Amino acid sequence: MSSRTLTAPLQQTMTPKDGVIIRTENLWKTYDMGAVQVHALCDVSFDIERGEYVAIMGPSGSGKSTLMNLIGCLDTPTQGKYWLNGRLVSELSDDELAYIRNKEIGFVFQTFNLLSRATALHNVELPLIYSGTPAAERLERAREALRKVELGDRMHHKPNELSGGQRQRVAIARALVNEPSIILADEPTGNLDSATGDEIMNLFDRLHQAGNTIVLVTHEHDIAARAHRIIHIRDGKVARDERVK
Amino acid sequence: MRAYHQNFRENLRLALDTLRTHKFRSFLTILGVLIGTTTVIAVASIFAGLDRQVSDAAKDFGTNTLAIFKFTPGFHFRLSREERLRKPLTYEDAVAIKEACPSVESVAVENFLWWGPPPLLKYKGKEVVDYDLSGATAEDFRVTNTNLADGRFFTAVDDAHRRNVAVIGPDIVKRLFDHEDAIGKIIMIGSNAFEVIGTAAPRKAFPGDNSINRWVKIPYLTFKKIYPNERENFILAMAYEGRMAEAKEEISNVLRHRRHVKPAEPDSFGISSAEAFIQQFRQIIGTVVLVTVVISSIGLLVGGIGVMNIMLVSVTERTREIGVRKAIGARRRDITWQFLLEAMTLTGAGGVLGILVGAGISLLIRTLSSFPSSVPLWSVAVGFIIAVSIGLFFGLWPAMKASRLDPIVALRYE
Numbered sequence A: 001m002s003s004r005t006l007t008a009p010l011q012q013t014m015t016p017k018d019g020v021i022i023r024t025e026n027l028w029k030t031y032d033m034g035a036v037q038v039h040a041l042c043d044v045s046f047d048i049e050r051g052e053y054v055a056i057m058g059p060s061g062s063g064k065s066t067l068m069n070l071i072g073c074l075d076t077p078t079q080g081k082y083w084l085n086g087r088l089v090s091e092l093s094d095d096e097l098a099y100i101r102n103k104e105i106g107f108v109f110q111t112f113n114l115l116s117r118a119t120a121l122h123n124v125e126l127p128l129i130y131s132g133t134p135a136a137e138r139l140e141r142a143r144e145a146l147r148k149v150e151l152g153d154r155m156h157h158k159p160n161e162l163s164g165g166q167r168q169r170v171a172i173a174r175a176l177v178n179e180p181s182i183i184l185a186d187e188p189t190g191n192l193d194s195a196t197g198d199e200i201m202n203l204f205d206r207l208h209q210a211g212n213t214i215v216l217v218t219h220e221h222d223i224a225a226r227a228h229r230i231i232h233i234r235d236g237k238v239a240r241d242e243r244v245k
Numbered sequence B: 001m002r003a004y005h006q007n008f009r010e011n012l013r014l015a016l017d018t019l020r021t022h023k024f025r026s027f028l029t030i031l032g033v034l035i036g037t038t039t040v041i042a043v044a045s046i047f048a049g050l051d052r053q054v055s056d057a058a059k060d061f062g063t064n065t066l067a068i069f070k071f072t073p074g075f076h077f078r079l080s081r082e083e084r085l086r087k088p089l090t091y092e093d094a095v096a097i098k099e100a101c102p103s104v105e106s107v108a109v110e111n112f113l114w115w116g117p118p119p120l121l122k123y124k125g126k127e128v129v130d131y132d133l134s135g136a137t138a139e140d141f142r143v144t145n146t147n148l149a150d151g152r153f154f155t156a157v158d159d160a161h162r163r164n165v166a167v168i169g170p171d172i173v174k175r176l177f178d179h180e181d182a183i184g185k186i187i188m189i190g191s192n193a194f195e196v197i198g199t200a201a202p203r204k205a206f207p208g209d210n211s212i213n214r215w216v217k218i219p220y221l222t223f224k225k226i227y228p229n230e231r232e233n234f235i236l237a238m239a240y241e242g243r244m245a246e247a248k249e250e251i252s253n254v255l256r257h258r259r260h261v262k263p264a265e266p267d268s269f270g271i272s273s274a275e276a277f278i279q280q281f282r283q284i285i286g287t288v289v290l291v292t293v294v295i296s297s298i299g300l301l302v303g304g305i306g307v308m309n310i311m312l313v314s315v316t317e318r319t320r321e322i323g324v325r326k327a328i329g330a331r332r333r334d335i336t337w338q339f340l341l342e343a344m345t346l347t348g349a350g351g352v353l354g355i356l357v358g359a360g361i362s363l364l365i366r367t368l369s370s371f372p373s374s375v376p377l378w379s380v381a382v383g384f385i386i387a388v389s390i391g392l393f394f395g396l397w398p399a400m401k402a403s404r405l406d407p408i409v410a411l412r413y414e
């Protein structure tokens, strides 16, 4: 088996300027539902720079998750271009996409998406397993990530032995562990009560202060207000893009 | 390389974990593979035992001894016209072999009853009906590697004087002389009285042959005197050590000449040896083993389909898990290997259980009977490899299916 060194093609045309991590250009996502075509995203363009703290906000069904999945390389647009760290994502192979999801992106889901049969530690180790990190280093880094989210004393618990907030913190540790360029969170507090949600948001604030780039999807104002920039989405279109801090 | 190794350990861990979580379901799934492997192991051990018996019997018979008869040994379903018209081998043929074959150390002749049951064998009201009676020359005991238990063998002098003396096999001793000394006793062979002068030590039988120790031998000419019409002779020749092939060649030449076989025609007689018998036996066994493997393959195939089914269920159950793994960087081949290894672990476990059960059956046979069954190493390897291959083969499609899942669709799966 090959090691996971990868030489993704650097795009000569439209190479975004230094510091731009994400550039989307006229992104469309259309679902063909037989009789009707649902445009989940229409002509979405924006840049996100390194170190930004961005909230994507909009009502339910406005296309936030769709956008997030495109940014996270889980999905491909119907039309338009998307660069991540200077690479044109639409031209990458399956393996290259897997590599990017592994190394460049840390995804945090509303429903946590932890492996229920694995311990917190093993869940956090997983991205490192897929990047081929040696066992000793892997263990050390997973422990470190769990300590960062203040779960140093819950490493050997399985998800069903943890509270909702703790589960989301395990998921955040998993997103952090491979030191990705960007952390994507799709309604990370959606399944949590407000107090626990605040804790999680404090954690994101800290991660941002520590230099991480964060893109966060929410439909709640208070949550969006934590970010430094809010991109408002309505019916699949960018309605407003404002800097708040 | 390292990444592969890491993933292998992770996948193995996962596979064992799944096996533990679904113990009962896994067990049912691998039942077919288990039974298939058990069959392979048990049958192989039985044939290894048979092979052992044959080799032992052959060694006992003598590795330098050639048996010559007008038919080739083995099964004859139907004799050809040429075969039916073959003349018997004669005493003179034996003499000619002795004289003309430098590689032959000694030659014996046996004359026996071609048709019908032997005459009733009696001693003090005890009777034996099923036994082999033959008239043998004095060299016979040496050539056939017969060991004496008691008394003496008859000699050329006994033969020349047509004496009514007999050497009897150990089973006859048991049947006629419970706790008595057989030597010197007078037995009746039909209406003729014979003095028992020697008893033979038991020898190992070929599988299925229970008459090996149930014989009575009397001098050749004595037999001839009583049964003047028996013309079929069996010639036994002993080659000098290491000169079996030459001896066979020489004997063949002598007999072809004496029986007027034309150069283009095949031998009108058969020369066989223990070695040849073993080869023949192994050929038969090989066929039977092949048939067994084919039959148990059907069982394994059915088991394989069960494995495929359960793997498809497993993939469906874990659609979300697959989505999560892909979302955090698993490649297609990582997912493929995860499920392939799970399938192979499943059937491999079935194989190991099958090997254990098969070995248990073999051990049981060996303890309950005197049959020397033993599990050959190759069958363990073959059984295990087959079991794992079943997992590989039948796990491939479910694993490919899992690896091709779209991460978004998989993550949304409820």
Ligand SMILES: Nc1ncnc2c1ncn2[C@@H]1O[C@H](COP(=O)(O)OP(=O)(O)O)[C@@H](O)[C@H]1O
Residues within 6 Å of the ligand: A031, A033, A038, A039, A040, A058, A059, A060, A061, A062, A063, A064, A065, A066, A067
């Ligand atoms: N797989 C799909 N098939 C058809 N329509 C979809 C699919 N996924 C999303 N949509 C539609 O796209 C729109 C945006 O959905 P989504 O991105 O999930 O919104 P949000 O996350 O903002 O609530 C919705 O109208 C939704 O019904």
Ligand SMILES: [Mg+2]
Residues within 6 Å of the ligand: A064, A065, A066
């Ligand atoms: Mg959503």
